[in-house]
Amino acid sequence: MNKNRSVVPQMRGVSAFLSAPVEAAASINTVSISKIRLPSHQPRRYFDPEKLQQLTDSIKQHGVLEPLLVRPLQQGEYELVAGERRYRAAKAGGLETVPITVRELSDQEAVQLALVENLQREDLNxxxxxxxxxxxxxxxxxxxxxxxxxxxxxxxxxxxxxxxxxxxxxxxxxxxxxxxxxxxxxxxxxxxxxxxxLLNLPSEILDSIRQGKLEYTKARAISRVKDEHQRQHLLQTAIEQSLSLTQIKQQIKELTVVSKPELPTMSDRLVLISRQLKGLTDPKKQKRLEKLLQDLESLVET
Structure with missing residues (x-):
């Protein structure tokens, strides 16, 4: 899906940095990767192993082409603001140093910038x-x-x-x-x-979406299955067999039909009532029953 993400929110400090010309940006340095710390808050929680491996292979061959955005900490260390995929791939590739762009950012600006950078990515689930x-x-x-x-x-x-x-x-x-x-x-x-x-979906469905195993439209459909065992089985089947949304809805419909108790037929109900009438001795009830039987006979004849 092609999303319009060319414009970022106008946020004080962050918007100024994002719109700054290249020549006005901080100079690019190279530092030991061991001096970079991950922040306590990270917008991105799941990284596709296959895509991360592809990036790692590319970095092994060409290096980190785009600098990591960091902010300074004490004792010559830095906190990563944007570029965690590149950071992880560089570590996995055995790089000892990486290029960085250092910016002085407040806690709020750092979080905002990290969020905007991640939200502009096409592969964010x-x-x-x-x-x-x-x-x-x-x-x-x-x-x-x-x-x-x-x-x-x-x-x-x-x-x-x-x-x-x-x-x-x-x-x-x-x-x-x-x-x-x-x-x-x-x-x-x-x-x-x-x-x-989406945030109220069962945990196993949330995990499947985070890991890119299931589209959220399919996840929402599966979440409507109330029985936990049936829901988990359908979830596993949908992932393993790559079921379409239509196929998922059909399976849910079949589950609903199977789980719905069969109601007794009208003939069964009449037989049951006739058995119960054998012990009826109350004159008032017998009189009322006679009237109901006359109405029933009239209805059937009509």
Whole structure:
């Protein structure tokens, strides 16, 4: 899918760095890879082993062509801000030194820049992408994840009822919309209905999406299977056999039919009632039953 990611969110400090001309950027140095530390917060959690190996092979042959972006720490060490794939591939390839670009960044600017850099990657999976956007929103809009979700829900409810949301909600959603448009090209409502629910999926399904084994549209369909054993079996089958979304839905339909208890037929019910009537002695009930039988006979004859 071709996503429009050419524009980044306008964030103080970060946007200035991203738009800076090459000649204004910090000089490129080469340092020992042992002096680079990974930050405690990383937007990206899964790296495809095959793609990482391809990058490692390329780096062994050509070196690290694009410098890692870092910020200085104490005692001549650096914290990685952007370029973790290159960092991991360089370590795996046995490189002792790597090129770096050093920038003075605050904690918030470093996190924002790392998030933007990752969100502009085409191979970021939907879970990492959604979590990254939420983290970016909490920093730029100044709201918690819960407040962001609540603002989107309030906006959707207001639009459905044809009323104006509160001024605070409108401002929050406008800021959210700007970030979403400039990162993953989604509207606030699309993000609310198609992305936020992903984070509530069962853990085994979340892991499959993170590892690139399953598209999130298929994952959402499989998550609707309530029985845990059936859901895990369908998940494994969908991955191993590369089932299409249509095939997955068909299997879910078959599971629903099998698990649905068979209801007794009308004839079975009448036979059961006739057996129970043998012990009926109450005159009032017998009179009422006679009237019901007359109605039933009339209905059948008609």
């Amino acid at each position: 939907p879970i990492e992408e959604t979590e990254g956007v939420l983290e970016l929103l909490t920093l730029t809009v100044g709201c918690s994840r819960e407040e962001i979700s609540e603002a989107l829900t309030q906006m959707a409810t207001a639009q459905k009822k044809g009323i104006d949301p509160s001024g605070n909600v409108s401002r929050q959603v406008e800021a959210i919309a700007n970030i979403l448009e400039s990162t993953i090209n989604l509207t606030p409502e699309s993000f609310r209905t198609s992305r936020l629910p």
